[in-house]
Amino acid sequence: xxxxxxxxxxxxxxxxxxxxxxxxxxxxxxxxxxxxxxxxxxxxxxxxxxxxxxxxxxxxxxxxxxxxxxxxxxxxxxxxxxxxxxxxxxxxxxxxxxxxxxxxxxxxxxxxxxxxxxxxxxxxxxxxxxxxxxxxxxxxxxxxxxxxxxxxxxxxxxxxxxxxxxxxxxxxxxxxxxxxxxxxxxxxxxxxxxxxxxxxxxxxxxxxxxxxxxxxxxxxxxxxxxxxxxxxxxxxxxxxxxxxxxxxxxxxxxxxxxxxxxxxxxxxxxxxxxxxxxxxxxxxxxxxxxxxxxxxxxxxxxxxxxxxxxxxxxxxxxxxxxxxx
Numbered sequence: 355x356x357x358x359x360x361x362x363x364x365x366x367x368x369x370x371x372x373x374x375x376x377x378x379x380x381x382x383x384x385x386x387x388x389x390x391x392x393x394x395x396x397x398x399x400x401x402x403x404x405x406x407x408x409x410x411x412x413x414x415x416x417x418x419x420x421x422x423x424x425x426x427x428x429x430x431x432x433x434x435x436x437x438x439x440x441x442x443x444x445x446x447x448x449x450x451x452x453x454x455x456x457x458x459x460x461x462x463x464x465x466x467x468x469x470x471x472x473x474x475x476x477x478x479x480x481x482x483x484x485x486x487x488x489x490x491x492x493x494x495x496x497x498x499x500x501x502x503x504x505x506x507x508x509x510x511x512x513x514x515x516x517x518x519x520x521x522x523x524x525x526x527x528x529x530x531x532x533x534x535x536x537x538x539x540x541x542x543x544x545x546x547x548x549x550x551x552x553x554x555x556x557x558x559x560x561x562x563x564x565x566x567x568x569x570x571x572x573x574x575x576x577x578x579x580x581x582x583x584x585x586x587x588x589x590x591x592x593x594x595x596x597x598x599x600x601x602x603x604x605x606x607x608x609x610x611x612x613x614x615x616x617x618x619x620x621x622x623x624x625x626x627x628x629x630x631x632x633x634x635x636x637x638x639x640x641x642x643x644x645x646x647x648x649x650x651x652x653x654x655x656x657x658x659x660x661x662x663x664x665x666x667x668x669x670x671x672x673x674x675x676x677x678x679x
Contacts, residue, residue: 355399355424356413361528361549362520363392369515370400375411379404380513382485382494384470386501387517390551396517397466397495398423401431404462404493432465436472443476450484453492463492470496471503478505485511519547529553540625541565544608560598567595568605569629575676576636582673591666599665603656606672610649617642644678651675 357367373379385393402413402423413420422428432452434445453463467473473481482505485494496512498504525543529552530536538556546552555561567589574582589595590602608625615624616637624630637645655668 355395355402356415357396357399357403358412360392360395360399362524363396363517366396366515366517367399370396371403371411374403379493381492382512383496383515384501384504384509384512385495385497385515385517387499388519388547389499390554391517391519391547392550393497393517394466394468395550397497400495401428401464401466404464405430430463432463433468434465435468439472441467441469441473441477443474443480446473446477446480446484450480453484461491464495465492466495466497468497469499471498471500473504478508482507482511517547520549525549525552529556535562537626537628538562538565540627541605541608544625545604560595561601564595564598564602565605568602568609569626571673572606572609572676573632575673576639579673579677579679583670586669586673587666591669596665599659599669600656603652603659607649607652607656610645610652613637613645614642614649617645640678648672648675 357371360367385397387393399413402415402420403409403411405419405423405428406413407417407419408414413423415421415424419428423431426433432449434441434449437445449465453465467481485508494512496504496508501509501514522543525546525548526539528549529539529542532553534553534556538561539552542552542555542561546555567585571582571585571590574585587593590599595602612624612626612633613636615622616630616634617640621630621634624633626633651672655663655672659665659668
């Protein structure tokens, strides 16, 4: 994956390419930013560019080293991910053992830690000792959603590389050009930080069905509340989509934001734009404050479910709130 194939994150690409071109590659980087913003793809592109034998600051994608990185079998590149819920000290020790040997071909050894903020305290301290004795022949990339969760001493010994979400308009343009459904794209670009993650969501099982269920339950709650209770129980609380409840709430929050806009008299930038006709009628049946209260309730429900609140009761509560009872 050459740098040029990654959409967005231009500043990151320019910085990494300049460091390779000028022979000023740091011994450690922290790729910090939201999931789906291209951090893993950038780490792979960085590795390919470092090992490429053809181009000076990018990957040709065709040479033996590029293909080995792409297929995950380059002997000097090591990827490390959490073993279960965390990265454990045994994993870091094994990594250090591997790095005790000389690089086989390139003269540079590289390791990438995914979800680096999930290191146990023992693993983090072990890694710190590794970073405190940097070798010009070792490059580390720590990928994290939450860079502030890393030890301050680790942060001080690595170059911080911030990844920012791609502009929604640009994401939408990319995804529509690929032929994805516009109604699904409108949702995905508000839930993902980059086109890779948005594409995964759109193509994932249940994404379109969950969107339809948001619309169905919203309409039923406003007109036939008992029917909404039955639908919610059968499909969400205890049905085949039970594992998608968090996604349903994410989409409901977006729908409620549309209702706040419509209640305030604006039809601009609607996410559920294909549903605008019936939504505007319902939005005007209540004061704007009603929809704001519903939005706050949906966000609060999301928080409660993270702490194992009862899904069915939580759903019934939010549906009753929509109805205004």
